[in-house]
Amino acid sequence: xxxxxxxxxxxxxxxxxxxxxxxxxxxxxxxxxxxxxxxxxxxxxxxxxxxxxxxxxxxxxxxxxxxxxxxxxxxxxxxxxxxxxxxxxxxxxxxxxxxxxxxxxxxxxxxxxxxxxxxxxxxxxxxxxxxxxxxxxxxxxxxxxxxxxxxxxxxxxxxxxxxxxxxxxxxxxxxxxxxxxxxxxxxxxxxxxxxxxxxxxxxxxxxxxxxxxxxxxxxxxxxxxxxxxxxxxxxxxxxxxxxxxxxxxxxxxxxxxxxxxxxxxxxxxxxxxxxxxxxxxxxxxxxxxxxxxxxxxxxxxxxxxxxxxxxxxxxxxxxxxxxxxxxxxxxxxxxx
Amino acid sequence: xxxxxxxxxxxxxxxxxxxxxxxxxxxxxxxxxxxxxxxxxxxxxxxxxxxxxxxxxxxxxxxxxxxxxxxxxxxxxxxxxxxxxxxxxxxxxxxxxxxxxxx
Numbered sequence: 436x437x438x439x440x441x442x443x444x445x446x447x448x449x450x451x452x453x454x455x456x457x458x459x460x461x462x463x464x465x466x467x468x469x470x471x472x473x474x475x476x477x478x479x480x481x482x483x484x485x486x487x488x489x490x491x492x493x494x495x496x497x498x499x500x501x502x503x504x505x506x507x508x509x510x511x512x513x514x515x516x517x518x519x520x521x522x523x524x525x526x527x528x529x530x531x532x533x534x535x536x537x538x539x540x541x542x543x544x545x546x547x548x549x550x551x552x553x554x555x556x557x558x559x560x561x562x563x564x565x566x567x568x569x570x571x572x573x574x575x576x577x578x579x580x581x582x583x584x585x586x587x588x589x590x591x592x593x594x595x596x597x598x599x600x601x602x603x604x605x606x607x608x609x610x611x612x613x614x615x616x617x618x619x620x621x622x623x624x625x626x627x628x629x630x631x632x633x634x635x636x637x638x639x640x641x642x643x644x645x646x647x648x649x650x651x652x653x654x655x656x657x658x659x660x661x662x663x664x665x666x667x668x669x670x671x672x673x674x675x676x677x678x679x680x681x682x683x684x685x686x687x688x689x690x691x692x693x694x695x696x697x698x699x700x701x702x703x704x705x706x707x708x709x710x711x712x713x714x715x716x717x718x719x720x721x722x723x724x725x726x727x728x729x730x731x732x733x734x735x736x737x738x739x740x741x742x743x744x745x746x747x748x749x750x751x752x753x754x755x756x757x758x759x760x761x762x763x764x765x766x767x768x769x770x771x
Numbered sequence: 772x773x774x775x776x777x778x779x780x781x782x783x784x785x786x787x788x789x790x791x792x793x794x795x796x797x798x799x800x801x802x803x804x805x806x807x808x809x810x811x812x813x814x815x816x817x818x819x820x821x822x823x824x825x826x827x828x829x830x831x832x833x834x835x836x837x838x839x840x841x842x843x844x845x846x847x848x849x850x851x852x853x854x855x856x857x858x859x860x861x862x863x864x865x866x867x868x869x870x871x872x873x874x
Binding site: 437468469470471495496497499500503504517519523524527528533534617618645 | 773807829832835839866869870
């Protein structure tokens with residue numbers, strides 16, 4: 436989770452309160468923890484500021500909200516600064532931000548052969564290591580799906596596509612392309628071979644998406660569909676952080692409507708427990724893929740397509756959450 | 772994408788460049804986009820600062836990098852603040868803490 440520096444300067448009332456009862460300082464800890472911020476370091480300071488806390492908080496908003504908690508607000512001036520890990524910042528600076536791709540050659544026959552040949556290395560290896568059990572429900576639903584099609588799934592972890600791929604039949608899998616964030620997967624000049632743009636295009640069948648890019652981001656995937664390729668998209672746009680399913684973006688529906696191809700929702704279960712966002716360690720666990728009813732775009736508007744996909748995903752998601760956390764699982768989930 | 776407000780002040784050198792080549796300003800927006808963020812609104816202001824830029828960036832890290840890149844050119848001094856929409860702010864203030872405290 437990101438770190439923040441919280442600076443405090445006590446008012447005279449605050450100083451008096453601390454002097455009379457030094458344990459009131461514990462109030463700061465309670466207030467922060469209630470907003471899911473954890474204190475990593477705390478110091479009493481000499482100089483302009485009286486106290487500094489280095490805290491770990493889920494996001495800018497929660498960090499900000501935590502500092503407004505009443506215990507602090509009335510007895511001290513506070514300022515919260517997002518802090519960026521210095522080694523990480525150095526790495527960022529030495530990296531180029533120029534991106535590469537998309538590579539249209541990725542749909543050529545030789546690229547497809549290379550992808551299939553690399554499959555055990557790029558996919559099976561991870562699936563074997565991290566999935567203690569892999570179930571596919573509703574595989575028969577693929578029978579009615581003709582390529583090209585658009586596969587959509589919920590996004591919980593970097594391992595999602597390993598779980599998903601095993602649930603997709605070979606005729607579609609062998610010609611399936613993923614949208615991947617350009618600023619993460621298509622940076623020029625990465626040292627690791629597996630992180631280089633050409634490797635992403637060739638072995639993973641990925642193509643770059645520029646975040647916040649608007650309708651331009653759909654040009655290349657539309658081109659892929661036109662050339663008979665299948666697409667895979669995560670309509671939540673990014674990995675989910677809470678228990679709730681995020682709102683779906685319309686990109687997949689726009690592409691489906693324009694090209695007249697079906698959207699196949701696949702719900703992935705159990706991935707969040709293996710490697711949630713913000714963690715580096717992964718622990719093996721059971722996963723399942725639920726293939727849901729394909730949505731055919733004929734006669735539907737873009738929001739209707741998105742909704743038809745979303746509703747199916749949502750009910751499957753809620754059932755999965757209830758299995759995992761009990762019937763009240765979704766009661767306090769953040770919805771956005 | 773999160774929103775950030777970037778206030779910038781021209782240095783003497785920046786003022787000179789801007790006078791000679793005002794169109795240079797647009798090139799900066801393009802560079803910001805290449806670094807993975809987007810300028811959504813931009814104003815030249817009178818007062819303590821010269822420009823107000825509203826920028827959308829995916830993470831604090833990317834925004835920090837942009838501030839650094841722009842600041843390193845010696846043409847502007849920048850100060851960047853994370854911002855939230857007022858509607859989001861109101862929602863946040865009305866929300867209950869995710870964890871109940873003892874107090």
